[in-house]
Amino acid sequence: MPHTNRLPKTLHAAFLLILIPARFAFAQNSIQQVFFTTSDGVKLHYQEAGQGQAILFVPGWLMPADIWENQIRDLSKDYHVIALDPRSQGESDMTPQGNDPLRRSKDIDELLDHLHLDSVVLVGWSLGAFDVLAYLRQFGTAKVFAAVLVDSPLAAPSTPAPAQRSPYLQRFQGDRRQTGADYVWSLFKQPLPRGFYKKLEAAEALVPTDIALSVLDNTRPGQVWEPSIQTLRQVPLLYAVTPTYASQAQYLLQIVPWARVEKFENCGHALFVDQAARFDAVLRDFLKQASLYPPGLSLPKKGAPPLQAPVTAAPAGTTMASGATAPSPMASPSPTFTPFRLFTFVPSPTSTSVPTAPIPPPTPSSTPFKISTFTPAPASTPVPGMPAPMPTPTFTLFHFFTFAPSPTSTSVPRVPPSPSVPTPTPSPIAVFMPLPVASPVPSPVAAVHRRKKGELPAIPIRDGYFTTSDHVKLHYLEAGQGLTLVFIPGWLISARIWEPQLEDLSKDYHVVALDPRSQGLSDMTPEGDEPLRQAKDIQELLDHLQLNSAVLVGWSHGGFQVLAYMNEFGTDRLYAVALVDSSLGAAASPVTTGRQAKFLEDLKTDRTNALRGFVWSLFKKPPPPDFIRELSQDALLTPPDIALALLNNVFPGDRWQPTVQTLRQVPIFYAVTPKLSFQANYLAQVSPLAHVEVFENTGHALFVDDAERFNSALRVFLRQAAFYPPQLPPRLSPKPTATPHP
Numbered sequence: 001m002p003h004t005n006r007l008p009k010t011l012h013a014a015f016l017l018i019l020i021p022a023r024f025a026f027a028q029n030s031i032q033q034v035f036f037t038t039s040d041g042v043k044l045h046y047q048e049a050g051q052g053q054a055i056l057f058v059p060g061w062l063m064p065a066d067i068w069e070n071q072i073r074d075l076s077k078d079y080h081v082i083a084l085d086p087r088s089q090g091e092s093d094m095t096p097q098g099n100d101p102l103r104r105s106k107d108i109d110e111l112l113d114h115l116h117l118d119s120v121v122l123v124g125w126s127l128g129a130f131d132v133l134a135y136l137r138q139f140g141t142a143k144v145f146a147a148v149l150v151d152s153p154l155a156a157p158s159t160p161a162p163a164q165r166s167p168y169l170q171r172f173q174g175d176r177r178q179t180g181a182d183y184v185w186s187l188f189k190q191p192l193p194r195g196f197y198k199k200l201e202a203a204e205a206l207v208p209t210d211i212a213l214s215v216l217d218n219t220r221p222g223q224v225w226e227p228s229i230q231t232l233r234q235v236p237l238l239y240a241v242t243p244t245y246a247s248q249a250q251y252l253l254q255i256v257p258w259a260r261v262e263k264f265e266n267c268g269h270a271l272f273v274d275q276a277a278r279f280d281a282v283l284r285d286f287l288k289q290a291s292l293y294p295p296g297l298s299l300p301k302k303g304a305p306p307l308q309a310p311v312t313a314a315p316a317g318t319t320m321a322s323g324a325t326a327p328s329p330m331a332s333p334s335p336t337f338t339p340f341r342l343f344t345f346v347p348s349p350t351s352t353s354v355p356t357a358p359i360p361p362p363t364p365s366s367t368p369f370k371i372s373t374f375t376p377a378p379a380s381t382p383v384p385g386m387p388a389p390m391p392t393p394t395f396t397l398f399h400f401f402t403f404a405p406s407p408t409s410t411s412v413p414r415v416p417p418s419p420s421v422p423t424p425t426p427s428p429i430a431v432f433m434p435l436p437v438a439s440p441v442p443s444p445v446a447a448v449h450r451r452k453k454g455e456l457p458a459i460p461i462r463d464g465y466f467t468t469s470d471h472v473k474l475h476y477l478e479a480g481q482g483l484t485l486v487f488i489p490g491w492l493i494s495a496r497i498w499e500p501q502l503e504d505l506s507k508d509y510h511v512v513a514l515d516p517r518s519q520g521l522s523d524m525t526p527e528g529d530e531p532l533r534q535a536k537d538i539q540e541l542l543d544h545l546q547l548n549s550a551v552l553v554g555w556s557h558g559g560f561q562v563l564a565y566m567n568e569f570g571t572d573r574l575y576a577v578a579l580v581d582s583s584l585g586a587a588a589s590p591v592t593t594g595r596q597a598k599f600l601e602d603l604k605t606d607r608t609n610a611l612r613g614f615v616w617s618l619f620k621k622p623p624p625p626d627f628i629r630e631l632s633q634d635a636l637l638t639p640p641d642i643a644l645a646l647l648n649n650v651f652p653g654d655r656w657q658p659t660v661q662t663l664r665q666v667p668i669f670y671a672v673t674p675k676l677s678f679q680a681n682y683l684a685q686v687s688p689l690a691h692v693e694v695f696e697n698t699g700h701a702l703f704v705d706d707a708e709r710f711n712s713a714l715r716v717f718l719r720q721a722a723f724y725p726p727q728l729p730p731r732l733s734p735k736p737t738a739t740p741h742p
Contacts, residue, residue: 045065054082056121059089100225101133101219124149133227184204243265463478466541475514483575488538505714530645535565539569547573558582567658567659576666576669580703581672587652667720669693673695
């Protein structure tokens, strides 16, 4: 085929960044592990994920940032989440210097400067709450959107640490290993995975015993770092506690009546782990309410709803059970929290009940998707007064094409559209009619996993096998009836990743998801692991299923197989084609960056963790854990040498890339993340009737992260494809003969 008939071969070979995203930590939403150095030369570690309003989590005594992993995974869907390893904890430097609330609060301030944050929600648990209070004392509330104290006293005793340590701390000194492990287990009441305990035990053991004890000692006397009552009244405040601190919660409501108190029953000290779902829901609801309370004011806006259900505080001057006198709710500012040092007082029966505000059920987004736009619906209802999440910065993965289609080559013969078919909107990226607004439906991903648990009627998804002409047995999943949609997954990923489509689209179509050779449950073979042979496998699958018309849907590496099919067998049996976050071609040879080289090296030396990280990196929104686990196990089925061959054999791309003329012979649906928006523009120029959808705020597996929108957009495209004008260039028969393209 003449060189001029190929797609431009000047595409940047960095498509590997799509096939092999950077090796992220094995958590959802691209959790980054980052370090920064404080002004006194201590290197601190923190985890970071998500976008939007920043929330900084500070753990308690000896605990690492990992203890907040539930919050990092969940809240990073809607917020910019940071979890800090305080100095001498976790992966931060161990140092005998500065292990006190004031210096650690300065570390927080320097972290905010490092991240260029001028609005943050500070969340401190246990001893970490002292760091938050010390921050308010030392730096005020100018940068603090809200403060959250989790199961911590509101202050420390005013006396220095006693010379004689408690029996527990004596055991801690004498038998550190056992006592440290017991401490970790004591934090929880609900059973948790043993691996989680082991991770926390390992982190606790990193802290030298003398530093661990000094961290406790340096919290006393408390008046060195405690903020004034006036300062507490200047910021929205959430106090989430177990019954241990019910009396302090009651006192807080007397001095700051609009503070919100939540009491967590039947859980351990780490209540945000034992009852993660409720804690996260409470925090989300609190932040919505906090947006109505302007910073720096001692009273909420007129008419703003209270953060806490109305509470009848003890009258001023009332003698409490401890003998202390309850202050007036609007008493004059006090320099320190003297009453909080009265830890021996026992609350009266009437004060043990801490009013809590009910948690409303999640409200679905009121902004429906419209397929004709490229702006996704918010993941949740926007919170008034809170910054909208910013788009994730992306890298330009492809050089601009040097090929410029001539005016005659960019024009596709058209006929006046039928009155029932809207004219495509003139745009660099072609768009079509909006999807009618529908009632909110459950996520297809969630539906799949509810079905697996028997909570929904099972949709019959069948396993099928067939043998290719070169004697390789291939596996596929199959469901539904009607027009056939054949889904091809990406590198090393099995057909099960298309479960949201199998579950949903099988209501209207015959859906088939293929395990390509050497992937999933198909045979592992060193032969034919390249696009042209994989294209022949697709053709033989169509023969096996006796299909004369099908829609081929290829994602990532699977998109190359679809393009190779069009090059090898033409478009005679294709009703339409969908390419999902896949490049339109490959260069003559791979160009490996440092990150890619590191991943490939890890693939050889630590294959299990490398592939687990690869699978996690495909998503921006966390799928169910069993879904991730199954995909990781499936990826491990491919032997390492075959896995590398699957990557290398796509080069050179001109062996299998179809011509522009071929691309223009079939309706094309191109669903991509912003990384491929330039290629989307190019496709719209060479094939103006192509239907392009750009998915913001999703991972590479956009059809899982935003399954509902993807499925809806694909349905709309297939309805429109039925009306494509007959004057499209004639479709080629198998074994096409090329005609030079002008």
